[in-house]
Amino acid sequence: MEDNHLNLMIAGLSGQGIIMVERLLVMSLAQEGRNVLSADVPPWTHRNALTYCHIRMGEKLYSPRIPEGAADIIIAFEPLVGLQVSAVYGKEDALVIMNDYTVETRGLSRDGSRDMSGLPAHKYPDIEGILGHMAGLGIDKVRIVSGTDISFKETGSNRCLNMVMLGAAYSSRMIPVEVDTLENHILENTPPGTGQTNLKAFRSGLKLAL
Amino acid sequence: MPEEKYVPPTFLKWASGDVAKDYPGKTFIISCNEALARGAVEAGVRVVAAYPGSPLQYTIESLAIASSIYPSMHVEWSSNEKVAYDVTLGAAMAGMRAFTPMKQLGMNVVIDSLVQGANLGPAGFVLAVGDDPGALETENEMDTRYLARYAEIPVLEPTSIQEVKDYTLMAFELSEKIRLPVIVRITTGLAYQRSPVVFGKIHHEIRERDVSFDKNRRWILGDAFPWPMKPFGAKHMRFHDELPVKEWEGTVGSLPKASFTKEVIERLEWNELILPDRPVAGVIAVGECYQDTMEAIRYLGVESNVAILKLVTSFPIPENRVREVLKKTGSVLVVEQIEPFVEAQVCAVAANMNSHAKILGKLTGDIPVCNEVTRNIIGKALGKMLGRNFLPEEEEKRIEKGKDLLLKELSFISPPRFCPGCPELAAGFALKTVCNELYGEEVTYIGDVGCYGMMTVPPLNASYANLSMGSGISIASGIYHAGSKDKIIAYIGDSTFFHSGMPALVNAVYNKANLLLYVLDNRTTGNTGHQPHPGAFGITATKQATKMLDIEEIVKAFQVDFVKVVDPYDFEETTTVLKKALEVEGVSVVIARRTCALLAQRIMGLMEK
Numbered sequence: 001m002e003d004n005h006l007n008l009m010i011a012g013l014s015g016q017g018i019i020m021v022e023r024l025l026v027m028s029l030a031q032e033g034r035n036v037l038s039a040d041v042p043p044w045t046h047r048n049a050l051t052y053c054h055i056r057m058g059e060k061l062y063s064p065r066i067p068e069g070a071a072d073i074i075i076a077f078e079p080l081v082g083l084q085v086s087a088v089y090g091k092e093d094a095l096v097i098m099n100d101y102t103v104e105t106r107g108l109s110r111d112g113s114r115d116m117s118g119l120p121a122h123k124y125p126d127i128e129g130i131l132g133h134m135a136g137l138g139i140d141k142v143r144i145v146s147g148t149d150i151s152f153k154e155t156g157s158n159r160c161l162n163m164v165m166l167g168a169a170y171s172s173r174m175i176p177v178e179v180d181t182l183e184n185h186i187l188e189n190t191p192p193g194t195g196q197t198n199l200k201a202f203r204s205g206l207k208l209a210l
Numbered sequence: 211m212p213e214e215k216y217v218p219p220t221f222l223k224w225a226s227g228d229v230a231k232d233y234p235g236k237t238f239i240i241s242c243n244e245a246l247a248r249g250a251v252e253a254g255v256r257v258v259a260a261y262p263g264s265p266l267q268y269t270i271e272s273l274a275i276a277s278s279i280y281p282s283m284h285v286e287w288s289s290n291e292k293v294a295y296d297v298t299l300g301a302a303m304a305g306m307r308a309f310t311p312m313k314q315l316g317m318n319v320v321i322d323s324l325v326q327g328a329n330l331g332p333a334g335f336v337l338a339v340g341d342d343p344g345a346l347e348t349e350n351e352m353d354t355r356y357l358a359r360y361a362e363i364p365v366l367e368p369t370s371i372q373e374v375k376d377y378t379l380m381a382f383e384l385s386e387k388i389r390l391p392v393i394v395r396i397t398t399g400l401a402y403q404r405s406p407v408v409f410g411k412i413h414h415e416i417r418e419r420d421v422s423f424d425k426n427r428r429w430i431l432g433d434a435f436p437w438p439m440k441p442f443g444a445k446h447m448r449f450h451d452e453l454p455v456k457e458w459e460g461t462v463g464s465l466p467k468a469s470f471t472k473e474v475i476e477r478l479e480w481n482e483l484i485l486p487d488r489p490v491a492g493v494i495a496v497g498e499c500y501q502d503t504m505e506a507i508r509y510l511g512v513e514s515n516v517a518i519l520k521l522v523t524s525f526p527i528p529e530n531r532v533r534e535v536l537k538k539t540g541s542v543l544v545v546e547q548i549e550p551f552v553e554a555q556v557c558a559v560a561a562n563m564n565s566h567a568k569i570l571g572k573l574t575g576d577i578p579v580c581n582e583v584t585r586n587i588i589g590k591a592l593g594k595m596l597g598r599n600f601l602p603e604e605e606e607k608r609i610e611k612g613k614d615l616l617l618k619e620l621s622f623i624s625p626p627r628f629c630p631g632c633p634e635l636a637a638g639f640a641l642k643t644v645c646n647e648l649y650g651e652e653v654t655y656i657g658d659v660g661c662y663g664m665m666t667v668p669p670l671n672a673s674y675a676n677l678s679m680g681s682g683i684s685i686a687s688g689i690y691h692a693g694s695k696d697k698i699i700a701y702i703g704d705s706t707f708f709h710s711g712m713p714a715l716v717n718a719v720y721n722k723a724n725l726l727l728y729v730l731d732n733r734t735t736g737n738t739g740h741q742p743h744p745g746a747f748g749i750t751a752t753k754q755a756t757k758m759l760d761i762e763e764i765v766k767a768f769q770v771d772f773v774k775v776v777d778p779y780d781f782e783e784t785t786t787v788l789k790k791a792l793e794v795e796g797v798s799v800v801i802a803r804r805t806c807a808l809l810a811q812r813i814m815g816l817m818e819k
Binding site: 014022023026036038040041042046047048049060063064065067068080083084086087088090092105106107108122125133138 | 403406584609613625627
């Protein structure tokens with residue numbers, strides 16, 4: 001890390017709860033007296049568009065935006081998104097925590113024949129290929145998490161994927177905040193009535209102990 | 211047409227109202243949109259109007275919350291940006307502080323009233339404009355500062371979220387002092403930042419002051435001057451201190467002159483100058499770019515030997531401070547988002563003082579014009595000035611390799627398409643099916659601005675053009691009048707119809723165009739995050755119940771030759787109606803109405819609870 005700075009990026013497809021995770025992390029870090037800045041890069045309100053957030057922490061900060069090639073940690077909610085964002089922002093040796101559930105609406109299909117609208121599509125690259133591309137850029141610390149599966153198993157829907165990923169990322173011990181602070185914010189600052197479910201999902205991610 | 215459940219005006223709960231409450235001295239982590247809203251609330255703003263547009267659409271939501279706490283405040287979603295501007299201008303003319311945030315394309319819509327309105331000399335009137343370097347959120351990367359310059363009104367560019375709050379507040383004071391609208395320019399990179407902001411006092415007394423519309427002010431451009439003075443030019447003359455006879459200054463409303471504005475700007479302490487004894491280079495960093503410029507300077511470790519001018523007022527620029535930098539340094543780098551707007555002004559200052567300092571930036575190619583200016587770009591330019599590398603060569607190669615990978619090997623990953631379940635996708639599919647069957651390739655589809663821009667890409671490929679709000683109908687008419695033998699289809703959305711579709715439709719009917727207008731009515735402003743409009747659910751920005759205008763009734767009054775509402779989820783019904791409509795000579799209108807799938811999902815979720 002450059003002069004005690006931590007550059008953390010959260011990336012996924014719009015609708016996956018990326019900005020919620022950003023807000024919880026920023027609130028928790030700030031509450032513990034850390035100097036923290038953040039910025040989102042949201043797309044239009046369409047579903048399944050690349051969305052990512054910059055979070056920066058350090059003693060002397062001017063910009064919340066992580067420079068290209070300087071992210072220490074990347075939390076990716078979808079494999080191809082993980083590759084896209086790592087290729088631009090990933091530091092050599094960056095830690096990437098990546099969900100393994102693929103979303104194929106962007107002109108892609110699993111077997112390469114037709115996409116969801118019945119048109120010829122490109123084949124969604126396999127995970128090995130994605131990891132190979134990342135390794136070629138010096139990013140080989142990639143932790144694969146079955147986040148969507150865990151979310152379904154623990155909460156009955158994929159809506160808590162973001163909390164599972166947050167838990168998984170936290171378990172890497174790279175995020176300098178007390179677990180109680182983060183859990184409090186999860187209880188208080190998620191949509192009304194969803195606190196306990198979100199906490200459960202967070203803890204199931206935490207158990208992965210990456 | 212199935213009955214859609216009526217949604218009560220309170221279908222979305224208010225978020226926290228903290229941003230609007232009295233917490234002087236307290237710190238909150240807020241977004242840029244909230245900071246704009248907070249600045250306006252602290253200034254005691256009375257009337258706010260806007261049309262939704264990224265990246266500033268959330269400002270209105272925060273201000274709507276404020277209006278639920280302070281009932282005298284009026285906050286509205288207007289039908290378009292010009293309407294919003296005129297509403298707020300009216301409020302400013304009536305002596306109240308008024309505010310209108312808009313996206314950069316909104317400035318194009320406003321420009322007519324903006325230029326004239328500046329001449330009238332309104333006070334306490336602030337515009338916020340969201341520019342979009344890199345076109346991350348919009349279709350175009352235009353620099354609105356040229357329009358501000360054209361209208362001859364000042365532009366402020368805050369460099370942090372705290373400054374967004376502070377300078378929005380102070381922009382009202384500045385506007386009152388110089389009697390001009392003031393623009394706060396936000397760029398996308400800044401618009402979505404979130405950081406701690408110290409709140410100030412709310413000026414309730416300003417918001418609650420009495421209305422004072424001066425009927426004797428002559429709020430018009432024509433002043434009755436004797437020949438050979440031009441009756442309409444006088445108000446413009448004040449921008450250039452060229453009023454020939456002193457007595458007439460009174461007639462122009464004793465408005466402050468350009469030299470006064472310049473003086474005020476010159477004295478502002480917002481434009482911070484750090485000038486070391488012997489600087490090795492100079493940097494002028496404008497607005498948002500100040501952040502990444504400082505990151506680059508810090509990374510290079512040259513903080514104490516570079517002259518840095520943090521520029522908040524990008525028009526007019528504080529010339530004396532710029533001169534100081536030019537005098538002390540041999541080369542100056544100007545860093546700003548999008549066009550070399552400040553850079554050209556700095557060049558002019560340098561030329562007039564016979565400075566030999568080299569001015570580097572976008573005009574010299576040291577910084578690219580298009581796309582966002584980031585730390586690495588600034589660092590590279592700075593490194594070149596100082597004769598050293600910014601990033602190690604290997605690292606630069608690695609970053610290039612990453613980008614190459616995306617652009618060359620992974621270029622098949624396409625941008626987003628219609629959301630799953632989108633009623634506009636269903637509507638488009640029905641139309642395409644009918645047109646393929648009836649006309650084959652002999653159809654010309656003309657789009658408009660909205661979610662249905664996705665018609666231009668697979669799977670539908672059913673739109674060949676997509677320009678500006680409300681242009682689709684007129685472009686389609688033009689193609690018809692040019693003599694096209696194709697069947698002509700024009701799309702428009704519901705919010706776009708109210709924005710600027712109506713005059714275009716009137717024109718098409720009056721001038722006997724032959725086309726089908728397909729209204730994709732998803733009952734919300736979908737692209738920008740589901741803001742209400744005159745035809746959606748009968749609710750206002752402040753969640754009050756109001757009249758709901760029916761597009762069907764409106765187009766009937768326009769005497770179109772055919773009109774019918776369909777549910778795009780009902781494929782049989784939709785295709786049958788479309789076939790009928792396509793047979794009609796003249797302007798036929800089919801309204802495909804079904805609530806946006808994302809919004810419907812949210813409404814259903816809230817109803818379950």
